[in-house]
Amino acid sequence: xxxxxxxxxxxxxFNCWKHHAGFIKKQIEFYRNEKISVEELQKTLLVIxxxxxxxxxxxxxxxxxxxEIVNKxxxxxxxxxxxxxxxLFEKGNEYKLIEISDNSVWTLRLGKQEERYVHIHPGRYSxxxxxxxxxxxxxxxxxxxxxxxxxxxxxxxxxxxxIRKKILNSPPVKKVSSNSAVVRVINxxx
Numbered sequence: 001x002x003x004x005x006x007x008x009x010x011x012x013x014f015n016c017w018k019h020h021a022g023f024i025k026k027q028i029e030f031y032r033n034e035k036i037s038v039e040e041l042q043k044t045l046l047v048i049x050x051x052x053x054x055x056x057x058x059x060x061x062x063x064x065x066x067x068e069i070v071n072k073x074x075x076x077x078x079x080x081x082x083x084x085x086x087x088l089f090e091k092g093n094e095y096k097l098i099e100i101s102d103n104s105v106w107t108l109r110l111g112k113q114e115e116r117y118v119h120i121h122p123g124r125y126s127x128x129x130x131x132x133x134x135x136x137x138x139x140x141x142x143x144x145x146x147x148x149x150x151x152x153x154x155x156x157x158x159x160x161x162x163i164r165k166k167i168l169n170s171p172p173v174k175k176v177s178s179n180s181a182v183v184r185v186i187n188x189x190x
Contacts, residue, residue, distance in 0.1 A: 006020065006023055006062050008062060008063065008066050009063075009066065009070075010115045010116055011070075011079075011081070011084075011111070011115065011116055011117050011118045012066045012069065012070065012116060012118050012119075012120060013111040013112075013113065013116040013117075013118065013119040013120070014062060014065070014066060014119075014120050014121070015047060015121070016062050017044075017045075017047045017048050018047070018048050018049065018053050018055070018121070018134075018137075019053060019054065019055060019056055019121050019122055020055070020056050020062050020065075021055055021056060021057045021130075021188055021189060022056075022059075022061065022062075023062055024055075024141060024189055025189055027044075027141075028141060028144045028145055028189060031044075031145045032144070032145050036145060038166065038167055041142060041145060041146070041167055042167060042168075045138045045141065045142070045167075045168070048134050048137055048138055049134050050134050050135075051133075051134055052131065052132070052133050052134065053121070053131075053132060053134065053137075054121065054122040054123065054124055054125070054126060054129040054130070054131055054132075055122070055129060055130045055131075055132050055137065055185075055188075056104060056122045056126075056128060056129050057128055057129060057130055057188055058102050058104055058127075058128035058129075059102065060100070060101070060102055060104075065100060065104075065106070065120075066120070068100040068101060069098060069100065069106060069108070069118070069120060070118075072098055072100075073118065081114075081117050084110075084117060084118060085110060085117070088108065088109070088110055094109060094110065095107050095108060095109045096108045097123050102127075102128060103127045103128070104122060104123075104126050104127055104128045104129065105122070105123035105126040105127070106120050106121070106122060106123055106126070107120065107121050107122070107123045107124075108120055109121075130184075130185070130188065132181070132185055133181070135164075135168065135170055136181045136182050136185055137185060138168055139160060139163060139164060139168060139170075139182050139185075140182055140185035140186045140189055141189065142163045142167045142168065143155065143159070143160060143163055143182070143186055144186060144189055144190065146163060146167070147159050147163065155176065155183055155186060156176065157172075157173065157174075157175050157176045160173065160176050160182065161173060
């Protein structure tokens with residue numbers, strides 16, 4: 001992991017690029033100042049994937065979220081791997097939902113890495129989250145890094161389509177309006 005990654009303690013797996021607006025805002029600022037290359041930006045955005053996701057837009061840091069979840073697992077007696085796995089699958093499901101201090105709800109799954117077996121992401125339509133498509137999130141991030149002048153993102157259909165083609169290898173959109181999904185995400189990440 002580099003310093004630009006979300007450094008979360010084991011046993012948690014948490015993809016901050018997909019699920020934490022505050023983390024993404026900091027990365028946008030970092031990359032804007034570093035004058036990232038198109039190739040590096042494309043590589044960075046790969047971790048977001050291609051699906052629809054829930055983006056946490058609340059005030060808690062990634063570490064605070066993870067600490068609260070670990071504390072809840074400890075207090076329930078299910079932090080150890082075998083206990084966690086048994087608890088997770090006890091009712092035939094493959095996940096559990098946990099609410100934390102800001103009323104956001106988090107989905108817990110079994111992680112793919114042995115040392116990071118508690119995979120978390122915001123619950124679907126949880127308080128302080130926004131449901132967003134991966135391409136919309138990637139477009140917003142790229143716009144805020146590449147087309148940003150004097151603290152104002154350049155938001156117009158031509159510029160957004162230029163970014164979608166050049167950086168995201170995606171088809172153009174017909175029109176970008178003030179209430180379009182990409183503009184809403186840009187406003188959240190600005």
